[in-house]
Amino acid sequence: MLDLRLISAEVLKLRRRRGMLALAALLTLGVALLMFAVAGIQHTGDPARYRAAGGVIGYDDTAYVLTMMATVIGVIVGATAGTQDIESGVFRDLAATGRSRLALFAARVTGAWAVVLSILAVTMAATAVLSVALAGAGHAPDVGMVVARTTGVLVAGALSSAMAVGLSALVGSRGPVIGVLLAFFLAVQALLLNIGFLGAARQGIPAVAIDRIADVHARGGVHVALATAIIAVIAWGVAALGLGAWKTKTREI
Amino acid sequence: MCAGRPPINMPTMTLRAPSDSGSVAIETRGLGKAFGPRMALDGVDLLVPSGVAFGFLGPNGAGKTTLIRLLLGLAKPTRGTIRVLGHAVPETRAAALGRVGAIIEEPRFHPHLSGRENLRVHAAARDPDAHGRIGASLARVGLAAHADARVKTYSLGMRQRLGVARCLLSEPELLILDEPLNGLDPAGIREMRELIRELVDEGRTVLLSSHLLDEVEKTCDVAAIVDDGKVVAQGTIHELLNGGARAIEIVCHGPAEVASLLAAVPGVTRAADHEGAIRVTLGEDAPVDREIVTALLRRLLEHGVEVERIAPAATSLEERFLTMTTRLGDRG
Numbered sequence A: 001m002l003d004l005r006l007i008s009a010e011v012l013k014l015r016r017r018r019g020m021l022a023l024a025a026l027l028t029l030g031v032a033l034l035m036f037a038v039a040g041i042q043h044t045g046d047p048a049r050y051r052a053a054g055g056v057i058g059y060d061d062t063a064y065v066l067t068m069m070a071t072v073i074g075v076i077v078g079a080t081a082g083t084q085d086i087e088s089g090v091f092r093d094l095a096a097t098g099r100s101r102l103a104l105f106a107a108r109v110t111g112a113w114a115v116v117l118s119i120l121a122v123t124m125a126a127t128a129v130l131s132v133a134l135a136g137a138g139h140a141p142d143v144g145m146v147v148a149r150t151t152g153v154l155v156a157g158a159l160s161s162a163m164a165v166g167l168s169a170l171v172g173s174r175g176p177v178i179g180v181l182l183a184f185f186l187a188v189q190a191l192l193l194n195i196g197f198l199g200a201a202r203q204g205i206p207a208v209a210i211d212r213i214a215d216v217h218a219r220g221g222v223h224v225a226l227a228t229a230i231i232a233v234i235a236w237g238v239a240a241l242g243l244g245a246w247k248t249k250t251r252e253i
Numbered sequence B: 001m002c003a004g005r006p007p008i009n010m011p012t013m014t015l016r017a018p019s020d021s022g023s024v025a026i027e028t029r030g031l032g033k034a035f036g037p038r039m040a041l042d043g044v045d046l047l048v049p050s051g052v053a054f055g056f057l058g059p060n061g062a063g064k065t066t067l068i069r070l071l072l073g074l075a076k077p078t079r080g081t082i083r084v085l086g087h088a089v090p091e092t093r094a095a096a097l098g099r100v101g102a103i104i105e106e107p108r109f110h111p112h113l114s115g116r117e118n119l120r121v122h123a124a125a126r127d128p129d130a131h132g133r134i135g136a137s138l139a140r141v142g143l144a145a146h147a148d149a150r151v152k153t154y155s156l157g158m159r160q161r162l163g164v165a166r167c168l169l170s171e172p173e174l175l176i177l178d179e180p181l182n183g184l185d186p187a188g189i190r191e192m193r194e195l196i197r198e199l200v201d202e203g204r205t206v207l208l209s210s211h212l213l214d215e216v217e218k219t220c221d222v223a224a225i226v227d228d229g230k231v232v233a234q235g236t237i238h239e240l241l242n243g244g245a246r247a248i249e250i251v252c253h254g255p256a257e258v259a260s261l262l263a264a265v266p267g268v269t270r271a272a273d274h275e276g277a278i279r280v281t282l283g284e285d286a287p288v289d290r291e292i293v294t295a296l297l298r299r300l301l302e303h304g305v306e307v308e309r310i311a312p313a314a315t316s317l318e319e320r321f322l323t324m325t326t327r328l329g330d331r332g
Helices: A004-015 A018-045 A055-088 A090-095 A101-133 A143-171 A174-193 A196-204 A206-214 A226-250 B064-071 B093-097 B115-123 B130-140 B156-168 B186-201 B213-219 B237-242 B258-263 B289-302 B317-324 B326-331
Strands: B024-035 B038-049 B053-057 B079-084 B087-089 B100-103 B174-178 B205-209 B222-227 B230-236 B247-253 B268-274 B277-282 B306-312
Touching (some): A004 A018, A018 A055, A055 A101, A055 A143, A055 A174, A055 A206, A090 A101, A090 B115, A101 A143, A101 A226, A143 A206, A143 A226, A206 A226, B024 B064, B024 B205, B038 B064, B038 B205, B038 B222, B038 B230, B053 B213, B064 B174, B087 B093, B100 B156, B115 B130, B115 B156, B186 B205, B213 B237, B222 B237, B230 B237, B247 B289, B258 B268, B258 B277, B258 B289, B289 B306
Parallel strands (some): B053 B205
Antiparallel strands (some): B024 B038, B079 B087, B222 B230, B268 B277
């Protein structure tokens, strides 16, 4: 099913969208650097009032923001990967080669992951280095913390891009999917977390699962086991990708 | 152009036995496709021999693109069977389409990629050797110098040529080109015609859908005319041109109702103004030329009409097309 040539072609298509990649870099690496820069300037100006830019707290704060940013760029890149063949009209020509449509779809997902996870990995590496270098008198983040937060950010990016690829392939249009998914990840999840009568069902909310994987404090007091969190993330991804794969396979073009 | 080609008769007459599949690139039998209650294709029997340029003609909405989509497995037929290069479609479409190159409607590309990069994307979906054919394909269609420019800067003609280059990546036995002459200037049309003939001379089969009937007449060996979802005629260009009804053109000076005078002559099925003359179409039961011409002249002279010239009408593919398709009927 996974064909390296198809994946490479998918990455090429995404890589040549320089505006999108610049935005993705700005929202991740740019935001991280900005946070360290602002904190560093404040600390230099008034060390007694402001903590050092790095250290455990600086790393934790930056990783928290980057988890949100990871969902944002995952949605943008995933929706682009999911629709660029359809919106350009090229999908019909690719399908006319006789290649399996599911193989074409799988390449979109893996291509989006390759781009999103590369950007996030570089960003998290830079964040870790800066957190250690700028820890000052405080504690630098340990390996366990770096691994956990990095995993959380990567999972957030992978899940959001997978959901975006699947839903955009289902809908066939990029814009609405970006809007709906950003609303879901940035606003609707928070609302759901605060609806108490949902009870244990809130364990299935992606943000709760990702926080558990990243080993950060449970949002809204919703605690979830690691295995449950992993299953929740996989279930969301599989559901969206399943819908996209079904539509890709059955779409008359 | 038709010399040496195996004859293919009209499907309404004696269709060559479909069992000759060794020399058949495309064969459809009873092919139908419905969109809701509307039949876009209805019982299409099409036979495209290998190694020819096959023209596929029809007015807009006749079902040409629908048929091409079915041939390429992009949509499922409601009924009937399809064989492409000997393989059943859609059941074994991967095997069938591995050696087929196609342009469906206008060629589409990723506008933010260069021509070469677009071919790289397409080659990834083809056999492993396709990547190595990119340079040669671009050179063959005259785009080598523009290969690294973004496609959004290409003219429609350049995109057409890039579409053909994309087809060539699979070293195709069969090319299906839907309106490949659209957007080309006269020199470009001539180049494309020569390219298609070269491809056929190499032993490939080219199915060419076009509304440019004159170009099909110049380019193709064999053609089918589709109308209202049905193949109404199929054969060599020679057979199509000569398979129609006899017609006579008369240049004369007389009252406006001359056409109706002639239409009333026994053996005449139709008489109408045609480019400054009156074209008289004869029925199958019309007498031999000597007798019918005499009868027509007699009728005209009886009504005081002066006759300047009378001659057999040369039939073009366009005229045959208009005769066979429903548009002529619409015009009355």
